[in-house]
Amino acid sequence: MRQLILDLLPEAPPSLDNFVAGGNAETLSAVVAWLAPDNREPFFFLWGESGAGKTHLLRASAGQYSDASADPDLAKIHDAVCLHAVDNVEDLSEIGQIALFKLFNCLRGSGGRLLTSARQPPLQLSLREDLRTRLGSGLIYRLQTLSDDEKIDALTTQARARGLHLPPEALEYLLARAPRDMRSLCGFLAALDRYSLEHKRAITLPVLREVLQNPPN
Template identity: 65%
Template structure:
């Protein structure tokens, strides 16, 4: 199923406009304000469970993005990434190794000195992370916002809204099946909806539970 979802991911890049906020309206407003206000805190720390939208928001702000799970040493981070006025986004900071923690500590100091900004994300707030103390202190010195996963009702409402924008109606049993069988983050669910819509148009058939099962079976077989 995971490979299936990867095959279905939509081309649309994450943006603040296509972020489904749910109960995270306050956190989203905090991000907007943090981006635009002057002066501002050097660091904004987003934390929350998997699927809450942390990676979406870090990618949506359109700045230099690094994922510590694929670059734990921050080897791709250049000093130019922290020059005056720039912003840097580092995802999954809990995965940083010793070298990466030193690199982020130094990057934080350069950004603070140059008027830049750092946006970071992790599953836990700074003080609960197993990181060197001086880095945890700096990450916890700015704004900290928790993101809450969407409820099933919020996901269903969001999918229904997306479907309506596409001019299609999703029967309740299709929505229930999607929530039961697909990864529960909105990006994956939206990808499945996009694939269903394409398949429905290509075969000139309405979206029904049998059609959904057919699409999933065809993808798995492929």
Template identity: 65%
Template sequence: MRQLILDLLPDAAPSLDNFVAGSNGEVLAGLRRWLLPANEETCLYLWGDGGAGKTHLLRAIAAPYFDAASDPALRTLAEDDTRSGGRLAVDNVEALDADGQIALFNAFNRLRASGGALLAAGNEPPLRLALREDLRTRLGSGLVFRVHALSDAEKIAALAAQAAARGLRLPPEGFPYLLARAPRDMRSLAAILVALDRYSLEHQRPITLPLLREVLHNTPEA
């Protein structure tokens, strides 16, 4: 059963269109403007708590993506990534080690010289990051937005809209039950909703609380 649920969970690519903005409408609008060809800001920096959606937005711009949490030295970042006037996305900058800070500092300078752009994210605003001063200054030199996590009410509203778009009918207690027992990020919640739909159709069973409980019981990390 566990493997069946794994197979049902989709791996939809993050995009700006499938980002659930909630109270982050200004963030999303600012990012869209920053992506326009007329943009002259080298850097846009996002900060906020984990699970707020920063990684989704970084991956959504379809630029080379680097995660300092798994590569603190940014060893996979090549000079060619920053010399073509394109964009670069660097996540979890607070995790950069000394070598990684130098690498990002140099990458920023190359991007600025080539007309490129950097989308970066961290858990604190630039001036509160425990990084070298010249790097903090560069990360804070452009646009800075705080990304707020969705409230429970916003998550339920988003899930209800997605369910309605798929023609799903959940019992009234279904959404609070899902929110209380599943991973709380929207990507996981939306994926479980899709899995619930497919599982219900495959087994020819209506979506009830026992069916939802069954799906969650067999979903990893739920």
């Protein structure tokens, strides 16, 4: 079912504008302020559960994005870039931890910036002590996972903006079967809008079931 949903998703690059903040408005504002040209704090650490939106914010913010889950050695990182984001730092290998520590020092000296993330706060990570210290040396904010009610409210608002009427039971059905991060949910909503326009059909619960079972090519 998850793959069927993902097959429907259009390309929707993450941005600060399309991040659904919910109860994370303060954290989003802090990221926006940190990205401002007059900011003098070089380091920012985000933590929170999977699906809270860390990857979305890191991808939306950085000149170079690296995911330690996919590249634990940080082999593709380039210190010439001024703004870096390193996601899932808890998955760094020993080599990757050394590379990130060196990047901290390099960016501090050059005036660059580094945005990092993990599922836990710095002091709870099983990493080198010197790296944990660096990770905890800047701004630290937690991202809270949106509640189901917040997700439904956000999806309802976006659906209305598109001229779609989605009955509550359809949204509950979608939440029970779709990837639960907001980027995927919003992407699927865009796919439903496209389907509705192409087939001239209102999105009801039976139609939603049909789309999930027989995704368009």
